[in-house]
Amino acid sequence: MENIKQITKKLQRSVAEAIQQFSMIEDGDKMMVCLSGGKDSYTLLNMMLHFQKVAPISFDIVAVNLDQKQPGFPEEILPKYLSNLGVDYKIIEKNTYKVVMDKTPEGKTTCSLCSRLRRGTLYEAARDLGCNKLALGHHRNDIIETFLLNFFFAGKLETMPPKFMNDAEDLIVLRPLSFCKESDIETYSNALNFSIIPCNLCGSQENLQRKKVKEMIANWEKESPNQTSVMMNALQNVSPSHLLDHSLYDFTALQTKVSEPEL
Numbered sequence: 001m002e003n004i005k006q007i008t009k010k011l012q013r014s015v016a017e018a019i020q021q022f023s024m025i026e027d028g029d030k031m032m033v034c035l036s037g038g039k040d041s042y043t044l045l046n047m048m049l050h051f052q053k054v055a056p057i058s059f060d061i062v063a064v065n066l067d068q069k070q071p072g073f074p075e076e077i078l079p080k081y082l083s084n085l086g087v088d089y090k091i092i093e094k095n096t097y098k099v100v101m102d103k104t105p106e107g108k109t110t111c112s113l114c115s116r117l118r119r120g121t122l123y124e125a126a127r128d129l130g131c132n133k134l135a136l137g138h139h140r141n142d143i144i145e146t147f148l149l150n151f152f153f154a155g156k157l158e159t160m161p162p163k164f165m166n167d168a169e170d171l172i173v174l175r176p177l178s179f180c181k182e183s184d185i186e187t188y189s190n191a192l193n194f195s196i197i198p199c200n201l202c203g204s205q206e207n208l209q210r211k212k213v214k215e216m217i218a219n220w221e222k223e224s225p226n227q228t229s230v231m232m233n234a235l236q237n238v239s240p241s242h243l244l245d246h247s248l249y250d251f252t253a254l255q256t257k258v259s260e261p262e263l
Contacts, residue, residue, distance in 0.1 A: 004191040007184055014179040015047045022163040024174045025133070027057040031174075032131040034122055035065045035089075037078055037197030039189035040137035044177055046192075048135060049087070063089040064125055066118055077195045092125055126171055135174045141182040143175075144231050145213045153209055157243070159235060181228070 002010075019025055033048050035041045048061055065078045075091075082089040126134045138160050147159035162178040165171070177185070189196070220227045240248040 002187065004188070007188045007191065010184055011043065011047060011177075011180055011188060012050060014181075014184075015051065015176050018162055018176050018178045019051065022174075022178075024163060024176060025051070025055065025057065025059055027059065029059040029133050030129070030131045031059060031061050031133040031135055032122070032126045032129060033061055033063045033135045034137065035063045035078060035082075036137070037065065037195070038137070039185055039194060039196060040139055040177065040182075042192075042194040042196075043180075043185045043188055044135060044137040045087070047176060049085075061087065062129055062131065063087050064122065064129070065089070065091050066121055066125075067091055067093045068118070074197060077197060081195065090125065090129065092121060094121055123166060123168075123171060131171070133172050133174055135176055137177055138175045139177040139180045139182050139185055140228060140232055141214070141217070143178060143235070144217065144228055145210055147231075147235060148213050148217070149209055152213070157245075179232070 025031070031048065033041075033045050035045055045061075045063055052059060052061055063082055067073060067075055079089070079091060122134065143160050143162075147157070150156050150158045160175060160178075162175045164173050166173060217228065224230075243249070246252075
C-alpha cells in the first residue's frame with residue numbers, strides 16, 4: 001500500500017504533465033475550480049492550490065460550488081471546509097434538482113439534463129467572477145469511459161478533452177486531472193478524510209451505461225493491469241489515415257506514383 005506522500009507525489013506529477021502538455025495555465029489567469037463535494041473535486045482543488053504555490057507564474061483561484069437543492073444536501077460542509085482552508089469561494093444556489101426531476105421522464109437517466117443545466121450555471125458564474133479559466137475534476141478513467149460510451153452507444157470517436165473553449169469562446173475549460181488514475185484519487189481522498197457529499201441524482205441510478213462500461217474496464221484491468229494506460233496512450237496517438245473519416249483525411253487525393261519509363 002502506497003503512503004499518502006507517494007500518492008500525493010504521483011498525483012502532482014500527473015497534474016503537472018497535463019498542465020505542461022496542454023498549456024493549461026498562464027500568468028495572470030483567474031481560475032474557477034468547480035467543487036461538487038466529491039473525491040475528484042476535492043483532489044482537484046488541492047492540486048491547484050499546490051501549483052499556485054510552486055508555479056513560477058501567478059494565477060488566482062476561486063472555488064465554486066453549485067448547490068442544486070437536492071434533498072438532504074448538507075449545505076454547511078463546503079463553506080466550513082473552504083473557510084478553514086482560507087480559499088476564496090462562492091456558493092451558488094439554484095434549484096436545478098426540481099427542473100431535472102420535472103423534465104426527466106420516469107425511468108430515464110437524469111445525467112444529460114443535469115449536466116447541461118449545471119454547465120450553463122457554472123459558465124455564467126465564471127463570467128460574473130471575472131474568470132477566464134474553469135477547472136473540472138474529470139480524471140483519466142472518466143476520459144476512457146466517455147470514449148467507450150461514445151464508441152459503443154453514440155457511434156463516434158470522441159471523449160472529454162483536457163482543454164477546450166466553450167461555445168461563446170469566452171472561457172477555457174480545463175481538466176487538470178486528465179492523467180490521474182481514479183484509484184489514486186480515491187486513496188488520496190480516503191487518506192485526507194474528505195467530507196464526501198454524494199449525488200442523489202445520478203448516484204441513485206443503478207443501470208447507467210457508464211456503470212456498465214466502468215465494470216467492463218475494471219474486468220480488463222484484472223487481466224491486464226496496465227490496460228487503462230495503454231488506452232490513454234491510444235487517445236494521444238491517432239492516425240487519421242487509418243480511420244474512416246473523410247473530413248480528417250483526404251482519401252480522394254490519394255494517387256499512386258507513376259514512374260517514368262527508363263530509356
